Amino acid sequence: MVSGERSALVIGAGIGGLAAAVGLRRVGWSVSVLERAPIIAEVGAGLTLWPNAVKALAALGLDxxxxxxxxxxxxxILTPRGRWVRRKHPDDVGVLAIHRADLHDVLRTALPESALHTDAEVTxxxxxxxxxxxxEELRADLVIAADGVNxxxxxxxxxxxxxxQHRTVWRGVTPPGSVWPVQESLTMxxxxxxxxxxxxxERVYWFLTANEPKPNTLYADDRAEALRRVGGWHHPIPELIAATPEDQVLHNDMLDIDPLPAFVKDHVVLLGDAAHAMTPDLGQGACQALEDAVVLAATADNLDRYDQxxxxxxxxxxxxxxxGVVRNSDTSRAKHLGLLAAARLLPPTAWRKATAQWADWEAPEPA
Ligand SMILES: Cc1cc2nc3c(=O)[nH]c(=O)nc-3n(C[C@H](O)[C@H](O)[C@H](O)COP(=O)(O)OP(=O)(O)OC[C@H]3O[C@@H](n4cnc5c(N)ncnc54)[C@H](O)[C@@H]3O)c2cc1C
Structure with a gap:
């Protein structure tokens, strides 16, 4: 560390932790990232990046x-039998679909290797x-806890x-070209x-969300379980699941946290899922971690502002x-038909407002 430089320890090398490290280094901080895993990598699934996340990445100098x-x-939007409920409209907000590993790689390679420490579990x-x-005991001017939902x-x-949240999700990415071409879709x-x-x-990211009464329910074969649930749904759903290698189908419970009264305590800052884990119903979790990182870099000298x-x-x-969890988990016929009717009948501007209201955001001016 150069004398006079301020120092930060970032716990966790997920999307949030790496983005925070990139942002703080850009404003002159010395940063060490502590990751408990033996390698710095992301799981094999996809993500949508809304326009706010693309702006946050740009503010971090990344594209x-x-x-x-x-x-x-x-x-x-389709029904399980493949009936169209809604077709995309030019007024819909555009997003970027990216493999998590690719986003992670873009962030990781923006940092020097010397800033990254693996097998480094914070207890x-x-x-x-x-x-x-x-x-080992370590000290810094700032500790950024980007260590996820737990x-x-x-x-x-x-x-x-x-x-x-009594919901569970299976996810996968198909091998290149195995089921191609496909159109983006949500089947309800x-x-x-x-x-x-x-x-x-020519890879495809797919996810399947469903109700789950008990946490930590394990299935012997996740791919078979996903097929059991939606194998009779329209093309290409069964093909996508079947094409995904069995050991690469991910299965997680959906967790979130209750809102916190503060994201900052003296020298400790919460960021990403550690601060505000949400279920994926809005597709904004990682986007918000990226926003956090940009705002932290702009407000590191005034953490009250970050907090507020x-x-x-x-x-x-x-x-x-x-x-969204309540809406998406409802199995009543009346509620379901109401959701389909909203998707079918809402004019594009109202649909845009309902689905993309969180996408508007401007990065703060650099400090
Ligand atoms: C099914 C699903 C779909 C999603 N889809 C989207 C989407 O489309 N768009 C979107 O924006 N978001 C999406 N999200 C949310 C998004 O994945 C998360 O919000 C985001 O990955 C959180 O990043 P993070 O860095 O805060 O936490 P994590 O990714 O959880 O990273 C935490 C890191 O900290 C490390 N760590 C934990 N504890 C310690 C410790 N004690 N010591 C050292 N290291 C530690 C972990 O190993 C990990 O590397 C989705 C989430 C799910 C579950």
Whole structure:
């Protein structure tokens, strides 16, 4: 560290932690990222980046245009039998579909290797800026807890655990060219949804969301379970699942957290899912982690501003995501028909407002 440089320890090398490190380095901080995993990598699934996330990446000096596909989210809506409910419209907000590993790689390669530490598990954090990492005590001007939905910093300093939302999700990415071409789509069953997003290199990201009464329910074969649930749905849903290697189908419970009264405690800042984990119903979790990183870099000398700006932005979104869980998990015929009717009948501007209201955002001026 150069004398006089301010120092930050970032817990977690997910999308949020890496973005925070990139942002702080751009404004002159010395940053070390501590990742408990033996390698710095992301899981094999996709993401949608809304325009706010693309602006956040630009503010970090990054561009993912070459590694993503322009598409729409919730533009094309179908029923499980393949009946069209809604077709995408030029007024729909465009998003970028990207493989998580590609976004992660763009962020990781913007950092020097010397800033990244693996096998570095943080077990304790204090508000004075000290932490315990793999048995060693470390100190910095700022600790950024970007350690995800089960954040050790949040659980210990804020006493707040993750909340199971009685929903579960299977995800996969097909091998290049195996099921191609496909159109982006969201297929809406009763309490069950299936999303399709084309990725670069003729790969396809798919997800299946469903109700789950008990947390941590395991299935012997996740691909078989996904096929059991939606194998009779329209083309290309069964083909996408069947083409995904069995050991690459991911299965997770949907967790979020209750809104926090603060994202900052003295020298500790929460960022990304550690601060505001949401269910994926809005597709904004990673987008918000990127926004956090940009705002943190602009406000690192005035953390009250970070706290106020970020909570004002994400707390309504967390409430909207929970309303989305209620809506998407409802299995009643009447509610389901109501959702399909809204998708069919809402004029494009109203649909845009309903599906993309969080996409508007401007990056703050650099400090
Ligand atoms: C099914 C699904 C679909 C989604 N789709 C979208 C989407 O389309 N668009 C979108 O914007 N968002 C989406 N999200 C949300 C998005 O994935 C998350 O919001 C985002 O990945 C959070 O990033 P993060 O860096 O905050 O946390 P994580 O990605 O959880 O990263 C945390 C990191 O911290 C490390 N870590 C944890 N504890 C410790 C410790 N004690 N010591 C050291 N390291 C530690 C972990 O190993 C990990 O690398 C989706 C989420 C799900 C589940």
């Amino acid at each position: 993912v245009a070459e590694r993503s596909v322009p598409t729409t989210s919730r533009g094309n 304790a954090v204090s508000t004075d800026g000290t932490l315990t990492c793999s048995g 954040s050790v910093a949040r659980r210990t300093l804020w006493s707040r655990d993750a909340v199971f 069953g009763r309490g069950v949804q299936f999303g399709v997003l084309p990725l670069p290199e 700006e970020r909570r004002a932005r994400v707390l309504p979104m967390m409430a909207a995501a929970r309303a």
